[in-house]
Amino acid sequence: MLNKSYTYVLPMLSTEINIVKANLKNVFIGDESKKNYDNHIFLLYKFSGNEKFLEYEDYLRNTHLFVDAYDPDEHHVMFVFDIPAFYQSDYNLYKKGKYSEMNYDYKVIIFAFHDIMDHEHKVAKVLFKHQDLKEELEDRIGAEIPKGSEVSSVPDLNREVYREHMKVTNPLKPEENPFE
Numbered sequence: 694m695l696n697k698s699y700t701y702v703l704p705m706l707s708t709e710i711n712i713v714k715a716n717l718k719n720v721f722i723g724d725e726s727k728k729n730y731d732n733h734i735f736l737l738y739k740f741s742g743n744e745k746f747l748e749y750e751d752y753l754r755n756t757h758l759f760v761d762a763y764d765p766d767e768h769h770v771m772f773v774f775d776i777p778a779f780y781q782s783d784y785n786l787y788k789k790g791k792y793s794e795m796n797y798d799y800k801v802i803i804f805a806f807h808d809i810m811d812h813e814h815k816v817a818k819v820l821f822k823h824q825d826l827k828e829e830l831e832d833r834i835g836a837e838i839p840k841g842s843e844v845s846s847v848p849d850l851n852r853e854v855y856r857e858h859m860k861v862t863n864p865l866k867p868e869e870n871p872f873e
Contacts, residue, residue: 696852697845698722700816701787702734704799704806705780710756712806713749716741718769722788723854727773732784733760735855736772740764766860790847793822819845 698720706712721735736753740746753759753772761773776784783795800820803809809816818826826844831837838844 695719696721697787697848698734698853700807701792701795701803702784703736704803705777705784706734706736706758706774707806708802709758709777710753710774712736716746721853721855722784722848723850724765724771724773725854725856727763730760730773732776734774734776734784736774737765737855738770738772740768740770765855771855788848790843790845792819792843792845795820819843 696719702722703712703720716739718737718739721737723731723733724735738746750762750770754762756774758774758777759772760775763771763773765771780799783799786792786794803816803820807816811817812821815826817823822844827838827842830844
C-alpha cells in the first residue's frame with residue numbers, strides 16, 4: 694500500500710525530475726539502515742532489466758538532486774535524492790503532520806501531480822482542513838477533535854521510513870495466506 698510520503702513528498706521532486714510511476718513501489722523519508730541520509734527523499738522501484746527502465750535509471754542518476762542508489766533487496770532499487778531547497782519547509786511541515794500549513798503553491802503541485810481535480814478529494818480535504826472530514830473523523834473515533842487540528846495523522850515512521858521487514862525475500866511466496 695502506498696504511504697503518505699508518496700502523496701505529500703513525491704511531488705516535491707516532480708518539478709525538478711521526470712517521475713515515472715511505472716515500477717515505483719513507494720516513497721520514503723528515510724531508511725533505518727542509512728542514517729547518513731536523514732532529510733532526503735527515497736524512491737523504491739521494482740527493478741527491471743528492460744531497456745526503458747535501465748535508461749530511466751541512468752536518467753535519475755544524472756539529475757542534480759541525485760545522491761545515491763542501492764539495492765535494498767535483489768528485486769528492488771532505491772534512489773536517494775536531496776530535497777529541493779525551496780520545498781524544505783514543506784518537507785519539515787509534512788514530517789510534523791502540518792499538511793494545511795504547507796505552501797499554497799506546493800499544494801497546487803500536489804494536486805497536479807496526482808491529477809486531483811475535485812475539492813472533495815480526501816487529499817484536498819486534508820490540505821485545506823475541510824470541516825466535513827473533521828466531522829467524519831470525529832464520528833469514527835467517537836470523540837471531538839479540537840478546533841484548528843489537522844484532519845490527518847502525523848506520518849507514521851513505521852510506514853514512512855524504509856525498514857528491514859519491508860524487503861522482499863521471495864517474490865513468489867506471499868507474506869500471508871490470503872485464503873485463511
